[in-house]
Amino acid sequence: MNRALACLALAACGTDGPCDDRAGAxxxxxxxxxxxxxxxxxxxxxxxxxxRTTSSRPSGGGTTGLPLELAxxxxxxxxxxxxxxxxxxLSGNVLGTGSASTTLDANLHTTLSLVLAPxxxxxxxxxxxxxxxxxxxxxxxxxCNGGGVPLARGVCLGECAIRPNNDDTCRGVGTCVxxxxxxxxxxxxxxxxxLYRCTAGAGTNPRLCTDGCIVxxxxxxxxx
Amino acid sequence: xxxxxxxxxxxxxxxxxxxxxxxxxAAQVHLDRGVAAYGAGDFALALHELQIVVExxxxxxxPYRWLALTEIQQGDCAHARLDVDSFLARVPTDDARxxxxxxxxxxxxxxxxxKVTIAPxxxxxxxxxxxxxxxxWFWTAVAGVVAASAVIIYATRDDDPTRLPPIVCTAGxxx
Numbered sequence: 001m002n003r004a005l006a007c008l009a010l011a012a013c014g015t016d017g018p019c020d021d022r023a024g025a026x027x028x029x030x031x032x033x034x035x036x037x038x039x040x041x042x043x044x045x046x047x048x049x050x051x052r053t054t055s056s057r058p059s060g061g062g063t064t065g066l067p068l069e070l071a072x073x074x075x076x077x078x079x080x081x082x083x084x085x086x087x088x089x090l091s092g093n094v095l096g097t098g099s100a101s102t103t104l105d106a107n108l109h110t111t112l113s114l115v116l117a118p119x120x121x122x123x124x125x126x127x128x129x130x131x132x133x134x135x136x137x138x139x140x141x142x143x144c145n146g147g148g149v150p151l152a153r154g155v156c157l158g159e160c161a162i163r164p165n166n167d168d169t170c171r172g173v174g175t176c177v178x179x180x181x182x183x184x185x186x187x188x189x190x191x192x193x194x195l196y197r198c199t200a201g202a203g204t205n206p207r208l209c210t211d212g213c214i215v216x217x218x219x220x221x222x223x224x
Numbered sequence: 225x226x227x228x229x230x231x232x233x234x235x236x237x238x239x240x241x242x243x244x245x246x247x248x249x250a251a252q253v254h255l256d257r258g259v260a261a262y263g264a265g266d267f268a269l270a271l272h273e274l275q276i277v278v279e280x281x282x283x284x285x286x287p288y289r290w291l292a293l294t295e296i297q298q299g300d301c302a303h304a305r306l307d308v309d310s311f312l313a314r315v316p317t318d319d320a321r322x323x324x325x326x327x328x329x330x331x332x333x334x335x336x337x338x339k340v341t342i343a344p345x346x347x348x349x350x351x352x353x354x355x356x357x358x359x360x361w362f363w364t365a366v367a368g369v370v371a372a373s374a375v376i377i378y379a380t381r382d383d384d385p386t387r388l389p390p391i392v393c394t395a396g397x398x399x
Contacts, residue, residue: 018387041388045398054398056388064386071390 017111018071025104027072031086033116035095037063038088046083046140046152047074047104049212049224051193053151063090066116079105085136087149088116094148097135127153127167127191129160141170141185141192154192156185157215167191176201181220183213195223251280255287262294270294285314289325301332 019026031041039062042055058064066088074082085099096116104110122133124146130136134150139160142150156170163169170185176198177187184190188203193213196203209223216222258273271294277287292307308329312322356362391398 018390022390043391043398045393047393052393052398054391054393056391059389064388066386068386068388070388072393073390074393075395 017109018069019073019109022071022073022109024107025074025076025080026109027074027082027084027102027104028069028109028111029072029084029086029100030067030069030111030113031088031098031116032067032113033088033096033098035066035088035116037065038090038095039063040089041068041070042087042089042094042149043072044085044142044149044152045072045074046155048076048080049154049214051152051154051212053149074104076104077106079103081155083137083140083152083155084112084114085130085142085150085152086114086116087119089148092147094119097149099130099136101137122150127169129156129162129168132162132168141168154183154185154213156192158185161189172203176203181222183209183215183221186215186221195221247280251277251284251287254280255290258287258290258294262290262297267294267297271298283314285311285319288314289321292325293328296328296332299332301329304329304332 017028019028040055040057042053045052045054056070072084074080081101081103083099083101085097087094087097089095095118097119098114098116100112100114102110102112117135119135120133122128122144124144126144128134128136128142128144128150129138130140130142130150131138134142134144136142136150136152137155140155141153141160143153145151154170158173159171161169161171169189170192172182172185172188172190174187176182178198178200180198182188182190182196182198182203183192184194184196184203185192188196188198188201190196190203190206193209195207195209195213197205199205207223212224214222214224254273254276258270258277261267261270261273271291274287274291274294277284278291281287288307288311292304292311295301295304295307308325311325315322
């Protein structure tokens with residue numbers, strides 16, 4: 001029996017991984033799910049305070065079945081948490097969404113499995129913690145994207161709070177200084193990609209940061 | 225005169241002994257037939273053979289025993305009781321066969337005919353199971369699976385249809 005298994009293992013070693021020909025950090029993702037075919041995999045990435053949305057389609061067009069695999073190569077130079085949300089689409093319709101996370105490092109190759117499940121009925125444009133009506137990490141705030149993959153707003157520094165009658169939000173950690181500027185979730189409740197002014201301990205005058213909100217330890221937070 | 229009488233008596237004794245030996249031999253043959261018929265469930269034939277045995281060697285206890293058992297199987301409990309008594313009268317009180325016979329007799333009287341159970345011939349003992357890895361076809365099948373797997377892997381390793389083009393992200397974004 002052991003001989004047989006060894007032979008099978010050797011035979012399996014002949015397969016190439018999607019990251020095998022990649023230099024630098026790379027995630028080999030296997031996408032599974034109870035979906036027959038898709039023509040596009042839309043991917044939302046959150047890493048190093050950056051938020052990126054992109055997609056991959058089958059070479060030459062057409063559709064492909066699951067499971068499928070693809071490589072996500074990310075240029076990082078240090079240990080970096082990476083959050084991934086994916087949506088399988090066919091003719092523009094989202095058939096399933098799923099999420100996964102890992103930590104990359106320079107030149108590190110890793111593998112990840114992601115399962116697509118039918119999406120919940122979230123309200124387009126509203127904010128949700130992962131798992132609350134959309135796929136994602138429970139400690140990350142996302143925006144419901146009516147026709148595509150949920151868009152990550154950022155990992156909450158503290159708790160991601162689910163609010164049944166309002167947008168979910170990142171809870172602030174600590175107490176904000178009156179008049180100071182803070183990203184949501186940093187000493188006041190809010191969206192991690194929005195800059196707020198601290199007024200009586202709460203965020204006011206929200207300003208959307210188009211390329212992320214940077215938290216500063218000893219100074220006001222700011223948009224990138 | 226006395227010599228003649230002695231000669232005649234001796235001749236009669238010899239003849240009597242010879243007849244007794246012939247009777248016992250014949251009785252043994254009929255007893256064997258009767259026991260075989262009993263074992264085969266042919267109680268009518270068993271009864272016939274055993275009655276001959278009793279006539280040939282009426283002083284022997286064992287034929288009464290078999291006769292009683294046969295009559296019990298036929299439901300003839302009355303004759304069975306008589307033959308059991310004849311058997312008991314010819315054996316010591318501690319004979320090992322007594323309990324079995326009296327139980328059968330009592331059962332016949334109380335509940336009717338005991339069911340005849342003739343054990344079927346024993347099936348040959350199954351061969352001890354060999355470990356699956358020692359069977360000739362096991363490694364042949366393993367080799368076949370390995371070969372097929374290798375062919376499939378080799379045939380599909382290039383241009384895997386389920387692989388999407390990679391996503392490459394740099395500081396400038398993920399084009």
